[in-house]
Amino acid sequence: MSRTIGGGEEFVTGVLRIPHGKGCPAVSERPKILVLGVQGQLASALRPLLAGQSDRRAIFLGRPELDVADSVRLRAEILAHSPAVIVNATAYTAVDRAESEPAAAYAVNRDAVAVMGETAERLGAAVVHVSTDYVFDGRATRPYRESDITNPQGVYGASKLAGEEALAASCARHVILRTAWLYGASGSNFLRTMLRLANERDSLAVVDDQQGCPTAVRELAAAIGIIIERIIGQDAAFGLYHFCGAGGPVTWFDFASEIFCQTAGYGLPTPRLERTTTAAFGAPAPRPAYSLLDCRRIESVFGVTRNDWREALATVLAELAAAQAGPATGLDISKETLG
Numbered sequence: 001m002s003r004t005i006g007g008g009e010e011f012v013t014g015v016l017r018i019p020h021g022k023g024c025p026a027v028s029e030r031p032k033i034l035v036l037g038v039q040g041q042l043a044s045a046l047r048p049l050l051a052g053q054s055d056r057r058a059i060f061l062g063r064p065e066l067d068v069a070d071s072v073r074l075r076a077e078i079l080a081h082s083p084a085v086i087v088n089a090t091a092y093t094a095v096d097r098a099e100s101e102p103a104a105a106y107a108v109n110r111d112a113v114a115v116m117g118e119t120a121e122r123l124g125a126a127v128v129h130v131s132t133d134y135v136f137d138g139r140a141t142r143p144y145r146e147s148d149i150t151n152p153q154g155v156y157g158a159s160k161l162a163g164e165e166a167l168a169a170s171c172a173r174h175v176i177l178r179t180a181w182l183y184g185a186s187g188s189n190f191l192r193t194m195l196r197l198a199n200e201r202d203s204l205a206v207v208d209d210q211q212g213c214p215t216a217v218r219e220l221a222a223a224i225g226i227i228i229e230r231i232i233g234q235d236a237a238f239g240l241y242h243f244c245g246a247g248g249p250v251t252w253f254d255f256a257s258e259i260f261c262q263t264a265g266y267g268l269p270t271p272r273l274e275r276t277t278t279a280a281f282g283a284p285a286p287r288p289a290y291s292l293l294d295c296r297r298i299e300s301v302f303g304v305t306r307n308d309w310r311e312a313l314a315t316v317l318a319e320l321a322a323a324q325a326g327p328a329t330g331l332d333i334s335k336e337t338l339g
């Protein structure tokens, strides 16, 4: 099976082969980066980033061709590709659904990560893994540091913490990046949910008692790109890092307000926003009331810079507008495009 997805890259039975230019090292000599995950927010943001590196080979493997919960196949695929670096961009991210599907959440968020770690250790490969602010209980009064005690409140956060622990136990060289409130121009995220709901309703109630900071997925991908380079250059400090947008804390209500403030500039209708509470909203999964991440460690060790979340949002909206340019507004937020 062969089909083309975005930017002319060829997608062959689940393997995305990144084209390369002249004068590059032979294909077999280039360090291979195996990205697990194809369609998700992070995998989609990593694709153009890794495509720009002519001296690396990047392979994307994910559903439907590879189910990472199939541990036998996952192990076999990693061994067959024998990468220098594995980036795990798969996860079970349905926070509310995880409460009633814990086995499915743990299969992807813990067990698959354990297999990635064990297999990487056998190969001498490094693993870059992504985790979440939802490993914390939200009772802090200052940004969470990497050394702070975890205490997840829901199944999703608990399964992600179990994945962190499984990777650490594997003894593979690894970097775990905890991030928060990820969003981008594509995929399933709060920004796109807000734009879709604004198409359907005149008013929206949004919780104003959970504090954190939105993170543009393209910025997380850029940080991962820097970390991959340092790993390949044998210059990486492995371990646990926090990474989220700068300028927080804000609430989901603040995020929604800023979204509609900025999209008004594109001539889009602005729904009336009402503040609500987590209790009144009544989502099935508990979420931390405060989950701002202290990101000084990744800034100092890897030189990663972070943008103010409002500026990052403006960039993402411009990207969305460019990708979906409509003649009238420049930003097409029809139900069809937002899914």
Ligand SMILES: NC(=O)C1=CN([C@@H]2O[C@H](COP(=O)(O)OP(=O)(O)OC[C@H]3O[C@@H](n4cnc5c(N)ncnc54)[C@H](OP(=O)(O)O)[C@@H]3O)[C@@H](O)[C@H]2O)C=CC1
Residues within 6 Å of the ligand: 037, 038, 039, 040, 041, 042, 043, 062, 063, 064, 066, 067, 068, 069, 088, 089, 090, 091, 092, 093, 108, 130, 131, 132, 133, 160, 178, 179, 180, 181, 182, 183, 187, 188
């Ligand atoms: N989204 C967020 O707000 C946040 C995310 N994170 C973490 O960041 C990382 C990236 O998240 P993000 O890109 O947003 O997540 P997405 O939900 O956008 O993508 C996850 C991807 O994993 C794939 N996947 C799930 N189960 C399997 C499986 N069994 N086999 C193969 N692939 C599978 C999904 O495939 P399919 O498309 O087929 O479902 C999907 O493409 C995750 O580790 C997540 O926990 C951390 C903080 C915030």
Ligand SMILES: Cc1cn([C@H]2C[C@H](O)[C@@H](COP(=O)(O)OP(=O)(O)O[C@H]3O[C@@H](C)C(=O)[C@@H](O)[C@H]3O)O2)c(=O)[nH]c1=O
Residues within 6 Å of the ligand: 093, 094, 095, 096, 132, 133, 134, 179, 180, 181, 182, 189, 190, 193, 197, 204, 205, 206, 207, 210, 252, 276, 278, 281, 283, 287
């Ligand atoms: C759609 C909607 C949500 N909300 C609330 C529910 C929830 O408390 C908050 C965020 O809702 P969402 O369901 O979009 O986001 P949620 O699934 O909680 O997002 C989380 O995803 C996982 C994967 C993470 O790792 C976290 O960092 C975080 O980004 O906003 C409203 O108040 N009004 C609304 O109309």
